Amino acid sequence: MLNIAIAGLGTVGAGVVRLLKQNAGTISSRAGKAIKIKAVSARNKGKKRDCDLTGIDWAEKPQALAEMEDVDVIVELIGGGEGPAKQLAEAALKNGKHLITANKALIAAHGIELAKLAEASKVQIAYEAAVAGGIPVIKALREGLSGNSLTSVRGILNGTCNYILTRMREGGLDFKTALAEAQKLGYAEADPTADVDGHDSANKLAILAALTFGSKPDLASIRLEGIRHITPLDLQFADQLECRIKLLGVAKLTPMGLEQHVAPALIPKKSPLAHVNGPLNAVLMRGDFVGDVMLEGQGAGAEPTASAVVADIIDLARGRTTPAFGVPTKDLKTLPTARGSTKMRYYMRLQLMDKPGVVADISTVIGSEGISIESLIQRGKPSSGAVPVVVTTHEADMSAMHRAFEKISQIKAVGLHPCLMQIEE
Amino acid sequence: MLNIAIAGLGTVGAGVVRLLKQNAGTISSRAGKAIKIKAVSARNKGKKRDCDLTGIDWAEKPQALAEMEDVDVIVELIGGGEGPAKQLAEAALKNGKHLITANKALIAAHGIELAKLAEASKVQIAYEAAVAGGIPVIKALREGLSGNSLTSVRGILNGTCNYILTRMREGGLDFKTALAEAQKLGYAEADPTADVDGHDSANKLAILAALTFGSKPDLASIRLEGIRHITPLDLQFADQLECRIKLLGVAKLTPMGLEQHVAPALIPKKSPLAHVNGPLNAVLMRGDFVGDVMLEGQGAGAEPTASAVVADIIDLARGRTTPAFGVPTKDLKTLPTARGSTKMRYYMRLQLMDKPGVVADISTVIGSEGISIESLIQRGKPSSGAVPVVVTTHEADMSAMHRAFEKISQIKAVGLHPCLMQIEE
Numbered sequence: 049m050l051n052i053a054i055a056g057l058g059t060v061g062a063g064v065v066r067l068l069k070q071n072a073g074t075i076s077s078r079a080g081k082a083i084k085i086k087a088v089s090a091r092n093k094g095k096k097r098d099c100d101l102t103g104i105d106w107a108e109k110p111q112a113l114a115e116m117e118d119v120d121v122i123v124e125l126i127g128g129g130e131g132p133a134k135q136l137a138e139a140a141l142k143n144g145k146h147l148i149t150a151n152k153a154l155i156a157a158h159g160i161e162l163a164k165l166a167e168a169s170k171v172q173i174a175y176e177a178a179v180a181g182g183i184p185v186i187k188a189l190r191e192g193l194s195g196n197s198l199t200s201v202r203g204i205l206n207g208t209c210n211y212i213l214t215r216m217r218e219g220g221l222d223f224k225t226a227l228a229e230a231q232k233l234g235y236a237e238a239d240p241t242a243d244v245d246g247h248d249s250a251n252k253l254a255i256l257a258a259l260t261f262g263s264k265p266d267l268a269s270i271r272l273e274g275i276r277h278i279t280p281l282d283l284q285f286a287d288q289l290e291c292r293i294k295l296l297g298v299a300k301l302t303p304m305g306l307e308q309h310v311a312p313a314l315i316p317k318k319s320p321l322a323h324v325n326g327p328l329n330a331v332l333m334r335g336d337f338v339g340d341v342m343l344e345g346q347g348a349g350a351e352p353t354a355s356a357v358v359a360d361i362i363d364l365a366r367g368r369t370t371p372a373f374g375v376p377t378k379d380l381k382t383l384p385t386a387r388g389s390t391k392m393r394y395y396m397r398l399q400l401m402d403k404p405g406v407v408a409d410i411s412t413v414i415g416s417e418g419i420s421i422e423s424l425i426q427r428g429k430p431s432s433g434a435v436p437v438v439v440t441t442h443e444a445d446m447s448a449m450h451r452a453f454e455k456i457s458q459i460k461a462v463g464l465h466p467c468l469m470q471i472e473e
Numbered sequence: 474m475l476n477i478a479i480a481g482l483g484t485v486g487a488g489v490v491r492l493l494k495q496n497a498g499t500i501s502s503r504a505g506k507a508i509k510i511k512a513v514s515a516r517n518k519g520k521k522r523d524c525d526l527t528g529i530d531w532a533e534k535p536q537a538l539a540e541m542e543d544v545d546v547i548v549e550l551i552g553g554g555e556g557p558a559k560q561l562a563e564a565a566l567k568n569g570k571h572l573i574t575a576n577k578a579l580i581a582a583h584g585i586e587l588a589k590l591a592e593a594s595k596v597q598i599a600y601e602a603a604v605a606g607g608i609p610v611i612k613a614l615r616e617g618l619s620g621n622s623l624t625s626v627r628g629i630l631n632g633t634c635n636y637i638l639t640r641m642r643e644g645g646l647d648f649k650t651a652l653a654e655a656q657k658l659g660y661a662e663a664d665p666t667a668d669v670d671g672h673d674s675a676n677k678l679a680i681l682a683a684l685t686f687g688s689k690p691d692l693a694s695i696r697l698e699g700i701r702h703i704t705p706l707d708l709q710f711a712d713q714l715e716c717r718i719k720l721l722g723v724a725k726l727t728p729m730g731l732e733q734h735v736a737p738a739l740i741p742k743k744s745p746l747a748h749v750n751g752p753l754n755a756v757l758m759r760g761d762f763v764g765d766v767m768l769e770g771q772g773a774g775a776e777p778t779a780s781a782v783v784a785d786i787i788d789l790a791r792g793r794t795t796p797a798f799g800v801p802t803k804d805l806k807t808l809p810t811a812r813g814s815t816k817m818r819y820y821m822r823l824q825l826m827d828k829p830g831v832v833a834d835i836s837t838v839i840g841s842e843g844i845s846i847e848s849l850i851q852r853g854k855p856s857s858g859a860v861p862v863v864v865t866t867h868e869a870d871m872s873a874m875h876r877a878f879e880k881i882s883q884i885k886a887v888g889l890h891p892c893l894m895q896i897e898e
Contacts, residue, residue: 067620067762068620070761071620071621071761071762074622074800075619075620077687077804078619078799078800079619080801182760182762182763182764182766183763183766184612184617184618184766187609187612188609188613188617191612191784191788191793192601192609192613193780193784194503194504195492195493195496195500195779195782195783195784195786195787196496197496197499262499262502320749320769323748325743335607336495336496336776337488337492337496337607337779337783338607338770338771338776338777338781339770339771340771341607341608341609341768341770342767342768342769342770343613343766343769344745344766344768345765345766346763346764346766351761351762351764352762352763352764354620354762355618355620355621355760355762355763356763358619358762359616359617359619359620361620362619362620363616366794366795367792367793367794368793368795369791369792369793370791370793374503375502375503376502376505379502
């Protein structure tokens with residue numbers, strides 16, 4: 049018998065309770081023992097929930113769960129990188145209880161401290177649900193590809209953004225309309241900032257990068273760009289260039305160190321990431337022996353997330369254990385930040401006033417930064433006075449490209465809201 | 474220190490030796506201990522190999538490895554479902570040594586007996602490399618999705634066939650030319666039977682199905698069809714129908730029992746499986762909580778396969794253990810075979826002699842089996858006297874559809890080599 053306590057009974061918490069009940073037979077067979085929910089805690093005891101809590105103790109404060117003698121595992125589903133979630137996690141580990149969490153912000157910000165506490169108490173931290181919902185990406189990185197020296201990880205880590213970008217392409221919607229649709233369908237929150245500005249993806253990328261490179265999560269070094277400035281026109285141009293636009297989290301090792309960014313990018317249709325549509329998530333890992341491996345599925349939602357939490361519970365029940373970041377904390381590296389050191393191809397979309405000579409001006413700026421143009425596409429006739437033009441470049445230094453883009457943005461005949469994106473390999 | 478012995482030093486064996494040496498530092502950190510290759514065995518000691526065997530004992534017979542007192546793990550890379558591989562596996566388990574194998578035929582045919590031996594000796598069997606090379610699909614099914622009740626598994630499990638079908642589509646090649654190309658590139662063997670007739674995929678499907686449903690591998694019940702009869706014309710028609718053709722292994726639970734088949738099928742382009750091209754493999758799993766999860770990557774080759782073997786070694790070193798088929802053998806079910814019980818849409822390609830009335834004859838046959846036609850496409854003009862025609866149907870019983878196909882094949886005005894394929898959902 050493995051005794052667990054769950055803190056937080058939102059949709060995911062209720063999903064975990066349902067799943068443990070619904071599949072109890074196969075779960076205890078796979079776990080080698082029965083899983084028993086001893087106690088739960090949530091803010092509002094009276095609230096109607098989509099799960100049966102009969103026979104389960106109720107704790108007024110989550111902290112109380114960490115002090116129950118007959119509880120082996122604390123499942124933290126409160127959320128948030130600080131406050132009660134962090135306090136509970138620390139208390140649980142100090143009291144010698146295993147910690148399972150779906151909390152990306154907590155692991156990205158405090159994963160190392162927690163991992164050290166776990167090592168001191170000889171207990172485990174598991175957080176499959178923190179990244180990409182039900183897709184077993186943490187397990188793939190910590191265990192499945194553990195023989196490899198991994199060189200990069202790329203992910204479509206936010207279903208809200210992927211849904212919005214998919215709808216903008218398929219339906220020709222603008223950002224605001226697609227966002228409103230996503231909100232109506234429950235794919236986006238009333239305040240979409242964390243999703244559409246990339247913060248959610250950044251937390252997940254920090255965790256993936258740590259597992260990929262055996263390094264400490266380094267959220268602060270992630271270059272961050274959201275998707276608010278993408279237009280349906282960009283999605284059409286991308287299609288013409290045999291690409292899709294995705295909000296992509298990328299972490300890769302370069303000779304200068306670790307390069308991490310979350311930004312919208314053009315992905316060639318021949319890449320498997322290009323075909324991940326709607327609210328789906330995917331993670332593409334690259335290893336020296338395995339080559340490229342991609343995992344795809346539902347990255348959010350009560351049931352997929354509960355699937356990941358319960359997989360972690362079964363691992364603990366079976367005694368399958370792994371250091372929090374794949375290796376003991378003493379072996380984790382601190383990698384220098386590489387910024388702008390990798391050469392990439394670029395996409396630049398401009399609205400040009402129909403002035404003779406402006407294309408020449410732009411070409412001159414680009415050339416003066418040592419960048420060479422690969423293609424120049426003009427779309428439509430200059431009816432309203434402004435013509436959308438896209439320039440793609442051969443491989444260019446990020447810093448040089450950003451300087452060129454700044455200068456070009458200031459040319460008078462270049463309209464407002466120009467857009468610069470990387471073209472992923 | 475974990476002491477291993479490797480039997481079989483073909484490309485995969487040599488790859489394992491190379492990988493353990495090349496990434497020794499990170500591997501011992503992830504494994505929690507050093508991995509030492511104590512001994513190896515292969516047919517020809519004098520053969521030049523792409524790995525360094527300095528300091529490793531040589532055994533003339535693989536059986537000798539299973540008797541070495543200081544060996545903890547036997548890595549069986551001999552291959553073949555019977556003979557020396559099976560003898561070694563049995564001896565290893567009986568002598569209390571863990572078994573790691575890349576041998577799909579062995580696990581599909583004798584996995585249950587071996588699992589019972591392992592249980593009796595309290596040791597482990599791991600075989601990540603047996604299915605889909607470096608892609609951690611066994612781990613995903615045994616552990617990552619272990620909370621779910623799984624309802625189906627679908628896979629592109631043979632890189633040779635996928636390469637051939639991709640080249641037939643992209644290059645308009647016929648089967649023989651594409652096969653010759655695959656042989657030249659090392660993607661296909663001189664005798665391609667095991668690959669192109671589906672036997673290789675069937676072994677892998679039997680293993681995946683057992684893990685998916687917690688049942689005994691049942692190779693004999695798999696309906697098997699290869700790809701030799703597919704023509705470039707079929708790939709063009711499929712494209713017109715917004716589909717791709719893939720050799721697909723499918724196992725699903727139906728009210729009548731377990732339905733398993735390996736056969737070429739049309740897959741709608743909106744399915745993630747449709748975009749798995751060239752020699753890549755992919756497995757799509759469906760669970761009651763997680764929904765659809767797909768894993769994609771290199772399904773063969775020395776280095777991806779070595780990646781899987783070494784992941785299994787690290788699991789053992791860390792003490793991460795799982796029953797061979799996810800649950801103890803006593804809990805494994807024997808599922809009845811369901812054949813033809815699922816309703817599917819169908820694609821039927823015919824060469825019609827330009828005879829008035831033949832389309833009406835065909836429609837009559839189809840209608841008489843209670844099947845309704847969804848579309849009828851004719852391609853090109855009847856220049857040579859025969860016109861390729863494709864009929865797609867609404868959902869139909871497999872047995873009814875096969876009866877209709879038989880009858881239609883016997884109509885005089887229907888040319889040789891008609892082709893019937895399922896259209897996957």
